[in-house]
Amino acid sequence: DAGVIQSPRHEVTEMGQEVTLRCKPISGHDYLFWYRQTMMRGLELLIYFNNNVPIDDSGMPEDRFSAKMPNASFSTLKIQPSEPRDSAVYFCASSPTGNEAFFGQGTRLTVV
Amino acid sequence: GENVEQHPSTLSVQEGDSAVIKCTYSDSASNYFPWYKQELGKRPQLIIDIRSNVGEKKDQRIAVTLNKTAKHFSLHITETQPEDSAVYFCAAMDSSYKLIFGSGTRLLVRP
Numbered sequence: 001d002a003g004v005i006q007s008p009r010h011e012v013t014e015m016g017q018e019v020t021l022r023c024k025p026i027s028g029h030d031y032l033f034w035y036r037q038t039m040m041r042g043l044e045l046l047i048y049f050n051n052n053v054p055i056d057d058s059g060m061p062e063d064r065f066s067a068k069m070p071n072a073s074f075s076t077l078k079i080q081p082s083e084p085r086d087s088a089v090y091f092c093a094s095s096p097t098g099n100e101a102f103f104g105q106g107t108r109l110t111v112v
Numbered sequence: 113g114e115n116v117e118q119h120p121s122t123l124s125v126q127e128g129d130s131a132v133i134k135c136t137y138s139d140s141a142s143n144y145f146p147w148y149k150q151e152l153g154k155r156p157q158l159i160i161d162i163r164s165n166v167g168e169k170k171d172q173r174i175a176v177t178l179n180k181t182a183k184h185f186s187l188h189i190t191e192t193q194p195e196d197s198a199v200y201f202c203a204a205m206d207s208s209y210k211l212i213f214g215s216g217t218r219l220l221v222r223p
Contacts, residue, residue: 031209043156043201043213056210058113091155093211098144101211103155 004104006092012110018080021107024073025094033101034067034077035091043091049075082111114139114206118214125192126222133217135202136184144205145178145185148213151198159200160187192221 005024013019025032033048047057052069060067064083069075079086087110095101115138125131137145146161162169162176162185169176173192178185189196202214 033211035213042215045210045212048210050209055208095209095211098205098209100146100158100161103157105155 004092004094004102006090006104006107008107009105010108010110012112013082015083015111016081017111018078019082019086019109019111021077021090021092021109023075023077023092023104025075025092026102027073029094029096029102030072031095031097031101032069032075033093033095034075035093037089037091037106046077079109082109084111087111114142114204114210114212116202116204116212116214118202118217120217121215122218122220124220124222127192127194129192131189131192131196131219131221133187133200133202133219134184135186135204135214136182137204138183139204139206140180140183141207142204143207145176146203146205146211147174147176147187148201148203149198150201150216156201189219192219194221194223197221 007022030051034046036044046059047067049069067077089106089108091103091106093101093103118135143164148156149159150156160176162178173190175188199216199218201216205211
């Protein structure tokens, strides 16, 4: 398995535009996590899924953020409209139940 | 919900000395405590983990201890080397498998 795959690796967009981040978890992992990393706030959990179902989205900062997991091999995190304060590295991670979470390489988002 | 606090935020040690990073958690139902190392520009990667039925675990130069009563756990790195320089994160997984991270410790090992 190639591990958790995220795309794009880098995204630069203008304020107000829609941004979609993508994640392919490791096959067989039933948990998927989306984290946002900034210098100020560290690794914040935004939302996590179990068997494609969102379990806890209390970390999603605003209604501008949404996440979906239409099947076991794909998830998206969407920001609409984007703002400069959304600039961060967004990580997706997957894990088998109750075990090590494997991280993707992250998407570095810059909103100008 | 779970809250994880981590100290110190930065730690500088001389090569060969030991480094200790401490974390506390709030949810007594949490049962899995991993530690991750993140090098500059890279993804966090697991270095060691411990479950709530174990008090201590060791892997070569790194060890983790867990005190369930006090709800704190610690990472110990002995004989530090320059390549140990990185940001270290503790985390706690609660009974619903939610994984919450501490704020991170930037470790610098001076040659």
